[in-house]
Amino acid sequence: MKYVCFSLLLVGGLLATGTQDSETNVNSRYTVENVVVSGNGWSTSPAVDRDHKISSGLRKEIAALVGEKLNPARLDDLARRLRKELHARTVEHHVLRGKSPEYVQVVFQVEVPPTRFDASVPKFLYQGEQGWSGAFEGTATVNNNGFTAGLVSDGDELVERYTGVVARYESEPLLDQRARLRFEYASYHELWNSSTVAAAGASQLYRSRDEFQPVLSVQVARPLEVSFGASFESLGQQMPGAQPLAADAFVAGARYRQEMEGSSDQALEADYDLRAGSHALGSDYAYSRHRWGFRYRLTHGKHELVDDGWGGVLLGQAPLFERFVLGNSTSLRGWNKFDLDPLGGNRVVHNTVEYHYGIFQIFCDSGAIWDSGQAAVARASVGAGLRQGIFSLALAFPLRDGRMDPVFMMGMNY
Amino acid sequence: MAHLCAAKMGRRSWLLAGLALPLLVARAGTMDVAFDGDTLRPVLPDLHFIAGRALERLKDARTVVFLSQITLLRDDHVTPFRHAPQRFYVSYDIWEGRFKVTIPGAVPESRLGLTAAQAEAWCMDNVTVSALGVAPDRDFWMRFDLRTADPKDMAGIVSESGISISGLIEFFSRNPDGEPHWMMERRLRLADLRRTPSRRNW
Numbered sequence: 290m291k292y293v294c295f296s297l298l299l300v301g302g303l304l305a306t307g308t309q310d311s312e313t314n315v316n317s318r319y320t321v322e323n324v325v326v327s328g329n330g331w332s333t334s335p336a337v338d339r340d341h342k343i344s345s346g347l348r349k350e351i352a353a354l355v356g357e358k359l360n361p362a363r364l365d366d367l368a369r370r371l372r373k374e375l376h377a378r379t380v381e382h383h384v385l386r387g388k389s390p391e392y393v394q395v396v397f398q399v400e401v402p403p404t405r406f407d408a409s410v411p412k413f414l415y416q417g418e419q420g421w422s423g424a425f426e427g428t429a430t431v432n433n434n435g436f437t438a439g440l441v442s443d444g445d446e447l448v449e450r451y452t453g454v455v456a457r458y459e460s461e462p463l464l465d466q467r468a469r470l471r472f473e474y475a476s477y478h479e480l481w482n483s484s485t486v487a488a489a490g491a492s493q494l495y496r497s498r499d500e501f502q503p504v505l506s507v508q509v510a511r512p513l514e515v516s517f518g519a520s521f522e523s524l525g526q527q528m529p530g531a532q533p534l535a536a537d538a539f540v541a542g543a544r545y546r547q548e549m550e551g552s553s554d555q556a557l558e559a560d561y562d563l564r565a566g567s568h569a570l571g572s573d574y575a576y577s578r579h580r581w582g583f584r585y586r587l588t589h590g591k592h593e594l595v596d597d598g599w600g601g602v603l604l605g606q607a608p609l610f611e612r613f614v615l616g617n618s619t620s621l622r623g624w625n626k627f628d629l630d631p632l633g634g635n636r637v638v639h640n641t642v643e644y645h646y647g648i649f650q651i652f653c654d655s656g657a658i659w660d661s662g663q664a665a666v667a668r669a670s671v672g673a674g675l676r677q678g679i680f681s682l683a684l685a686f687p688l689r690d691g692r693m694d695p696v697f698m699m700g701m702n703y
Numbered sequence: 704m705a706h707l708c709a710a711k712m713g714r715r716s717w718l719l720a721g722l723a724l725p726l727l728v729a730r731a732g733t734m735d736v737a738f739d740g741d742t743l744r745p746v747l748p749d750l751h752f753i754a755g756r757a758l759e760r761l762k763d764a765r766t767v768v769f770l771s772q773i774t775l776l777r778d779d780h781v782t783p784f785r786h787a788p789q790r791f792y793v794s795y796d797i798w799e800g801r802f803k804v805t806i807p808g809a810v811p812e813s814r815l816g817l818t819a820a821q822a823e824a825w826c827m828d829n830v831t832v833s834a835l836g837v838a839p840d841r842d843f844w845m846r847f848d849l850r851t852a853d854p855k856d857m858a859g860i861v862s863e864s865g866i867s868i869s870g871l872i873e874f875f876s877r878n879p880d881g882e883p884h885w886m887m888e889r890r891l892r893l894a895d896l897r898r899t900p901s902r903r904n905w
Contacts, residue, residue: 313792315803315815316764361765384764386797393764393797 314361321354321395322387326371328399329433331466338511347374349550351397359384359393371397378402404431412443414700416618418625419444422700426455433461441477445617447610448485448626448633451498453477467508471518475500484631485609493609493632495534497525504540517541520564524608536608537570538578539563553589558582566607576605580613593645603635613637615658615668622654623670623685623696634658636665650676650683674698734887736845738896742831745773745847745887750827753793753802753819755883757851761795761802768792768852773832776844778890784843787832790852793822839893846888 326333326343335343336352343351347370354363364382372380383396406429413423426439437457444450453476460470477498486494504518522536542562549555564578582599601613612633616626620639639656651673657665674683682699735746757767768790775785792805796815802822805813806829814825830847837843 313803313805313813314764314766314794315796316794319798359764365765382763384797390798 314359316359316361316384316393319359319387319391319393321357321359322389322392324351324354324395324397326351326397326399328375328377329401330462342375343371344374345548345550345554347371354395359395364395364397368397371399375399375401376405376407404429406430410701411439412441412700412702414445414618414698416445416698416700417696419450419617422446422618424455435459441475444480446614448482448612448614448631449609450480450482451477451610452480464507469506471502471504471506473500473502473504482627482631484627488631489609491527494527495524495608496527498610499523499525502540512545512547514544515542516544519570521570522608522610534573534608535571536566536574536611537572538566538576539570540565553587555588556584556586558584564611566605566611574606574608576603576607576611578603578607578611591647593643595643595645596640597643598638598640600638601636607635609633613658615639615656618698618700620654621656621668621670621687622652622672622683622698623687623694624668625696629668630658630660635660638665645676648675648677650674650681652683652685654685734847734889736889736891736896738834738893738898739831740898740900741833741835743773743775743834743845743891743896744831745827745845747827747847747887750849750885751819751823752826752849752851752883752885753823757793757883758795758819761793762797764795764797766792766794769826770848770850770852771826771830772848773830774846774848775832775837776846778842778844780844785832785837787830789830791826791829793826834893837893842890842892844888845891846886849885851882 324335326335331342333343335348336355347367351367351371354360354367361384364384368380368382371377377399379400381398381400383398385394385396387393406427408425408427411424411426415421422443422445424439424441424443426437428435428437430436435458437455437459439455440453441455442450442452455473455475457471457473462469475498477500479495479498481489481494500520500522502518502520504516506514506516508514518540520536520538520540522538524534524536526533540563543560545557545559547557549557559582561579561581564576566572566574566576568575578601580599580601582597584595584597587594603611603613609632612635614626614630614633615621615637616624616629620641621629626633637656637658639654641652641654643650643652651671653669653671655667655669657667659665669688670685671688672683672685674681676682679701681701684695684697686693686695737744737746752769753761757769760767771789771791773785773787774783776783790807794803795801796803799816801816802819803813803815804817804822804825806826809829814822817825830849832845
């Protein structure tokens with residue numbers, strides 16, 4: 290009871306002071322002309338830009354200041370939320386004269402500590418068919434340069450379960466904030482499912498996989514980003530004493546993202562990725578892997594509709610980690626990837642439609658995975674569950690004749 | 704004679720106070736007391752509280768709240784017998800370069816277009832305590848406190864019913880946390896003061 294009383298007093302006090310601030314501040318008669326959020330080497334105008342450093346909700350609230358009368362108490366609240374969201378040391382707001390009389394500009398000045406450490410869980414998942422998968426990373430940021438080290442064990446994404454360590458360096462923004470350089474190293478130990486072992490030739494399976502991948506990403510125009518680099522993979526063979534095989538490839542990608550805000554928010558994303566293994570890089574494999582995707586999201590209040598389609602083609606002779614997979618926690622949920630194709634496929638097409646209402650979600654997955662020269666078999670699954678932020682829990686049912694074997698999934702960031 | 708004084712404080716507070724003392728002395732000067740009508744009013748022409756961090760905040764279009772308190776204490780210098788709290792909401796017009804001051808209960812409640820000196824003067828003119836019931840020939844102490852407050856402080860001090868005296872006492876006894884805090888006191892006897900007609904609401 291005392292906490293209720295205390296809360297009432299506090300809220301009452303804040304209301305009293307809040308009202309007073311708008312009444313007592315002489316600048317509350319001026320109209321906000323523009324709002325800028327600026328930090329160490331970057332700045333954004335949330336009313337115009339869709340900078341993804343700031344979440345959509347907060348960005349919209351900041352943008353909504355434009356055209357309204359200045360409310361200094363509101364600025365304090367937004368500065369506090371920016372500080373929390375950007376993990377900033379301080380966020381100060383300054384109010385300057387606008388370009389026209391009776392108008393003012395608001396500048397949120399973000400000061401990020403030069404060195405900070407963050408721990409994160411990029412993936413944590415239990416899937417009824419594949420068991421546990423997870424990744425844990427620690428990132429030290431020093432003067433906008435990110436140094437990451439982590440552990441991963443993933444039996445969900447590929448036909449193999451890969452377990453090992455990752456290390457990554459991500460440079461500070463380059464070329465007038467438009468580019469970033471990334472170096473990633475990973476060393477994995479591989480585990481294979483018995484059905485994959487039975488289907489594969491002995492030379493296809495590898496005991497370990499070491500990866501080094503330098504990539505440069507460049508923002509060509511605000512919604513379009515391209516990346517290119519190389520991927521050097523060394524595949525340790527099962528046979529003791531055998532020389533590791535190299536799977537070195539050129540990598541390139543393009544990402545487009547457009548958000549449209551109104552009474553309903555819409556977001557459109559499209560991406561294309563190419564990995565081309567070439568003898569020119571010293572690779573033992575020569576192949577090209579093309580993957581393209583399209584994602585559309587419509588949000589209206591608590592309602593959210595998502596359509597996510599993607600497809601891929603793999604040409605030439607490629608190692609198993611490059612082959613496409615359906616029947617995991619993100620595609621044809623409810624199906625077992627080893628029942629669909631224990632080696633993965635070199636052709637794939639998939640589409641997901643999801644509807645969310647608050648924390649509730651239902652989804653329908655459909656797709657096909659096959660090898661060139663084979664007939665594609667279309668399959669589908671439906672499911673329902675709960676999703677709150679990064680946490681999700683779902684039960685998925687494969688749609689097939691005669692049987693219904695639901696698969697349970699739960700986790701975060703998958 | 705007016706002088707600076709520290710209330711009951713811990714060792715750390717003494718140390719901080721010691722470090723801050725030269726600043727306070729530099730800011731405050733001496734305190735005279737005016738006896739207008741039935742009220743006592745500190746007269747501090749050298750006190751400039753619209754300065755430093757408070758002025759920086761004002762120029763960022765924030766409202767800065769100043770809390771003041773006059774306490775009358777018996778001659779033992781310990782027992783308070785009257786409190787008079789006041790609060791001033793000051794803002795700075797970034798287009799006109801002038802100040803606005805709002806003082807709840809004052810007439811008028813707000814004044815616009817003031818210079819810093821005029822704003823300070825109007826605030827100080829509203830820092831008063833009633834002298835009714837105080838024996839003219841009896842010695843007592845008058846203590847004046849002034850500090851800035853941020854909204855989270857205000858939540859504990861100001862409510863619908865006005866200023867909470869206990870909240871204010873707690874506030875003034877707290878470590879100023881880098882904020883300037885002016886505190887002055889003086890021993891008085893009403894019979895020694897020259898009484899003038901009331902000059903409120905100029």
